[in-house]
Amino acid sequence: MRLGWRQEKKGASVSHFQENFVAQSAAVRVRFGAGVRHSIADEVRALGCTRALILSTPQQADTAREFADLCGSLAVGIYTDATMHTPVAISDHAAAYAVELVADCVVAGGGGSTTGLGKAIAYRTDLPQIVIPTTYAGSEATPILGQTENGRKTTLTSPKVQPEVILYDAELVRTLPVGMTVTSALNAMAHAPEGLNAQNRSPMSTLMAVEGLQAFKGALPKVIANPDDLTARGETLYGAWLCGTVLGQVGMALHHKLCHTLGGSFDLPHAETHAIILAHAMSYNAAAVPELLEPVSRIFSGPSAGLAIYNFAAAMKAPLALRDLGLKETDLDRAADLATQNPYWNPRPIERPALRQLLQAAWAGDAPAA
Numbered sequence: 545m546r547l548g549w550r551q552e553k554k555g556a557s558v559s560h561f562q563e564n565f566v567a568q569s570a571a572v573r574v575r576f577g578a579g580v581r582h583s584i585a586d587e588v589r590a591l592g593c594t595r596a597l598i599l600s601t602p603q604q605a606d607t608a609r610e611f612a613d614l615c616g617s618l619a620v621g622i623y624t625d626a627t628m629h630t631p632v633a634i635s636d637h638a639a640a641y642a643v644e645l646v647a648d649c650v651v652a653g654g655g656g657s658t659t660g661l662g663k664a665i666a667y668r669t670d671l672p673q674i675v676i677p678t679t680y681a682g683s684e685a686t687p688i689l690g691q692t693e694n695g696r697k698t699t700l701t702s703p704k705v706q707p708e709v710i711l712y713d714a715e716l717v718r719t720l721p722v723g724m725t726v727t728s729a730l731n732a733m734a735h736a737p738e739g740l741n742a743q744n745r746s747p748m749s750t751l752m753a754v755e756g757l758q759a760f761k762g763a764l765p766k767v768i769a770n771p772d773d774l775t776a777r778g779e780t781l782y783g784a785w786l787c788g789t790v791l792g793q794v795g796m797a798l799h800h801k802l803c804h805t806l807g808g809s810f811d812l813p814h815a816e817t818h819a820i821i822l823a824h825a826m827s828y829n830a831a832a833v834p835e836l837l838e839p840v841s842r843i844f845s846g847p848s849a850g851l852a853i854y855n856f857a858a859a860m861k862a863p864l865a866l867r868d869l870g871l872k873e874t875d876l877d878r879a880a881d882l883a884t885q886n887p888y889w890n891p892r893p894i895e896r897p898a899l900r901q902l903l904q905a906a907w908a909g910d911a912p913a914a
């Protein structure tokens with residue numbers, strides 16, 4: 545594989561040039577800044593809207609009420625039933641409520657679950673969305689909607705689903721407990737290495753993946769040391785935006801397939817599962833494309849991409865073992881079978897024995913092989 549000319553010179557600054565690529569970016573307005581949520585009303589008006597429906601989870605109803613106050617007469621309702629994995633019944637109900645209120649935009653304030661509800665309403669009604677993230681999940685930066693119905697999770701991609709405006713306000717992630725901060729950050733970071741070795745990567749997606757990982761490497765330890773450090777919180781949001789944008793631009797591979805299998809069929813929690821699987825999935829792929837994952841070992845100072853991330857996750861006190869999330873050892877064979885069926889494109893062929901080994905190590909919390 546031919547690398548960009550500067551990449552060929554070890555230690556020199558890196559070019560991510562590729563001879564052939566397609567790069568496609570969505571038209572999204574992004575604003576950063578501690579306190580930027582105070583501009584929600586301006587953003588509603590800038591969209592040409594006057595009737596905003598505010599969304600949250602039940603746990604973040606106070607945030608929704610604050611946003612409604614900030615919108616004043618531009619807010620026509622609050623819907624606080626956003627739920628993990630976007631159940632179709634709730635989305636149908638919320639979309640009907642938006643129609644009943646004659647809402648002309650949605651304001652989603654929360655993590656991936658609330659963003660997911662806003663996207664589901666937009667998919668059904670084509671209303672524009674303003675998303676104000678309070679975790680690092682990154683969903684706000686993608687045209688992807690995951691939904692669940694009858695215990696099955698399906699994913700669709702549509703321009704209707706892509707949020708039009710994102711307000712990143714560091715003050716809002718300050719309340720994220722340290723444990724969730726770490727797992728949510730690793731969830732976001734997982735989008736980057738998948739982008740680095742994606743079949744349809746571009747120099748743009750690679751640049752964003754590298755910069756996003758660098759942001760988390762620098763800022764996450766500072767946030768853990770001082771959760772009120774708004775500059776570091778802002779930088780982690782910057783990492784989440786970049787990594788989320790990568791997720792929206794390229795196809796995801798083994799890591800996301802494994803996490804969707806474990807979340808969908810064994811009901812494991814989203815961010816924690818990503819946090820554990822990441823090092824192992826990278827180790828699996830680094831055996832085939834070490835040059836593409838080299839930025840990960842360089843940024844996180846490890847002998848290989850998988851070990852570098854494993855050591856970083858351990859230092860951040862992230863969960864390391866699937867068994868601690870409630871997965872039984874007897875489930876591993878079925879998990880390997882399911883993850884081998886309808887595989888996503890992956891730079892290394894999906895081989896069941898190797899995958900079963902990967903799952904064993906992730907279940908036990910062992911370091912990846914390399």
Ligand code: NAD
Binds near residue numbers: 660680687
């Ligand atoms: P979440 O949105 O469910 O949040 C978890 C819990 O934390 C909720 O109770 C929430 O109210 C609370 N919370 C959120 N922010 C908080 C804060 N700042 N302070 C205190 N509590 C807070 O979880 P998540 O990990 O952000 O999102 C997971 C969901 O997002 C999954 O359904 C996943 O599939 C989806 N997702 C989708 C995409 C996409 O592109 N479609 C990308 C990433 C994640």
